[in-house]
Amino acid sequence: MTAPGRLVVWGAGELGGRVARAWAAAGGEALGFTASDTRHAALAADGVTPHVGAPTDHLTEADALLFAVPGSGRQLAAVEALVAAGVAPPARAVLIGTTGYYGAHPRGTVDADTPPGVTDRARTAAAAEAAFRAWAGDAGVILRCAGLYRPGRGPVSALQRRGLAPEGPPDKTLALIHYDDAATAALAALRHPAPQPVYVAAVPPCPTRQAFYIAACVLLDLPSPRFTAPVGGVPAAYDVRPLLSDLLPTPAHPKWQEALVPA
Ligand SMILES: NC(=O)c1ccc[n+]([C@@H]2O[C@H](COP(=O)([O-])OP(=O)(O)OC[C@H]3O[C@@H](n4cnc5c(N)ncnc54)[C@H](OP(=O)(O)O)[C@@H]3O)[C@@H](O)[C@H]2O)c1
Numbered sequence: 001m002t003a004p005g006r007l008v009v010w011g012a013g014e015l016g017g018r019v020a021r022a023w024a025a026a027g028g029e030a031l032g033f034t035a036s037d038t039r040h041a042a043l044a045a046d047g048v049t050p051h052v053g054a055p056t057d058h059l060t061e062a063d064a065l066l067f068a069v070p071g072s073g074r075q076l077a078a079v080e081a082l083v084a085a086g087v088a089p090p091a092r093a094v095l096i097g098t099t100g101y102y103g104a105h106p107r108g109t110v111d112a113d114t115p116p117g118v119t120d121r122a123r124t125a126a127a128a129e130a131a132f133r134a135w136a137g138d139a140g141v142i143l144r145c146a147g148l149y150r151p152g153r154g155p156v157s158a159l160q161r162r163g164l165a166p167e168g169p170p171d172k173t174l175a176l177i178h179y180d181d182a183a184t185a186a187l188a189a190l191r192h193p194a195p196q197p198v199y200v201a202a203v204p205p206c207p208t209r210q211a212f213y214i215a216a217c218v219l220l221d222l223p224s225p226r227f228t229a230p231v232g233g234v235p236a237a238y239d240v241r242p243l244l245s246d247l248l249p250t251p252a253h254p255k256w257q258e259a260l261v262p263a
Contacts, residue, residue, distance in 0.1 A: 005029060007190065008055045008090070009066045010078060012043060015096060015148065016068035018183035019190070020048040031058060054078065056085045063090040064190045067132065072098065072121070075128040079135050093136040094189045096182075097144040099175050099202065099238070101125040105231045106173075111239035112144075112198035133197075141189045143247075145182055146175030146202035146238070149259040153179075156216050157263045165217060165225035170210035173236040175202035178253035188247035199243045203251045208235055212256070219260050 007023040009016040012032030017039060020030040024047035032048040033055050034040070040050035051058070059065060059082075069078050075095065102110055103117015116126035133140055147155055155174070159165060177185075181203055189195050207215075213225035244251075 006060075006062065007031070007064045007066065008059055009033065009048075009068060010055055011066075011068035011070060011096075012039065012048065012050070013068065013070065014150070014153065014179055015182055015186070016066055017043060017048070018179060019066050019068070019186050021046045022183065022187050023190075024048050031055065054081055056082060056087055059087055059090055061088050061090055065090045065093040066186060066190060067093065067095040068186075072100070072125040072128040076124065076131055079128065079131040083131070083135055089136045089139050091139060092190055093132070093140050094186055095129065095132045095136075095140065095142045096186065097129055097142045098125050099144050099146045099200065101129065101144050102236070105169065106236040107231070107233045108237065109239055110200065110236045112196065112200060112242065140197065141192075141195045142198045143182070143185060143189060143201040144198065146177045146200075146206070148179050148182055149176055150179045151261045152263040154259055155212070156219070156260055159213070159216050159222070160220055160263055163222060165213040165222075167226070167228055168209055169229065169231045170208060170227040171230045171232070171235050172209045173206050173238070174209050174212045174256075175206045175236070175238050176256050176259050177201055177203045178251075178258065181248055181251045181253055184252070185243060185247040192246060195246060196242050199247060200238050200240050201243055201248075202238045202240055203248075203254060203256075204238065204240055205256065206238060207256050212259075215257070215260055220262060
């Protein structure tokens with residue numbers, strides 16, 4: 001595939017904005033679509049052309065598209081809007097999916113072929129992926145992203161706001177990826193000549209909830225976290241070898257402890 005000259009980012013927020021900026025910095029044309037104009041001045045200052053709303057009237061078959069609208073329900077609606085408008089898929093389309101696809105407590109090895117979980121969230125994620133796949137066909141790449149973080153955003157910031165660790169079992173894997181690494185992987189997926197259809201996008205080693213929240217509560221000087229009963233069995237081990245081989249050979253943020261930064 002020849003590298004597409006123009007990138008359309010639907011959902012040019014934290015992650016989509018990073019990818020759009022990197023595309024523009026490399027000399028490409030980048031359009032960034034958002035729900036409001038809050039981020040527009042910052043996007044424009046970095047060479048990204050901002051728009052409010054959907055890219056339905058802008059997208060051409062020669063473009064690359066990054067789908068980073070937040071939440072699987074909104075992603076499903078966004079794909080359905082493209083289909084309803086008769087928009088043809090572009091040369092490459094990358095969907096920012098979620099490891100929420102695997103349900104509440106996946107166990108054992110989890111890879112691109114692991115079936116979706118049975119929670120409402122997992123079902124919606126699977127429906128968004130299926131609609132995206134049906135529309136984009138072979139041009140589509142899905143990154144099932146783990147929890148995204150950067151200083152000031154992510155699980156530690158949420159803990160700081162709430163003052164209490166969320167309820168949950170101690171032996172669940174908390175898969176994480178820094179925004180910068182997710183952006184690097186998304187950019188590589190947009191440019192890769194022959195990517196896999198689906199990647200699990202987490203940076204190992206992943207902590208358990210117990211390891212993460214004990215360390216986070218010490219950091220924030222909060223009461224020790226309380227956990228529900230363990231799930232048992234083998235905590236999820238996310239197979240990220242395809243990600244590391246194709247899209248993210250050298251994560252810039254390889255240690256989950258980097259997520260332990262207060263806002
Ligand atoms: N956060 C996580 O831990 C996590 C984990 C896995 C996957 N993901 C996925 O990662 C992606 C990026 O997340 P993020 O943290 O970068 O999100 P974000 O910072 O909230 O950015 C989302 C962007 O989408 C825009 N937007 C929302 N609805 C829209 C619509 N209907 N039409 C056009 N633009 C719309 C927002 O506009 P405004 O700027 O006007 O608000 C914002 O710019 C999302 O797809 C999310 O589902 C997140």
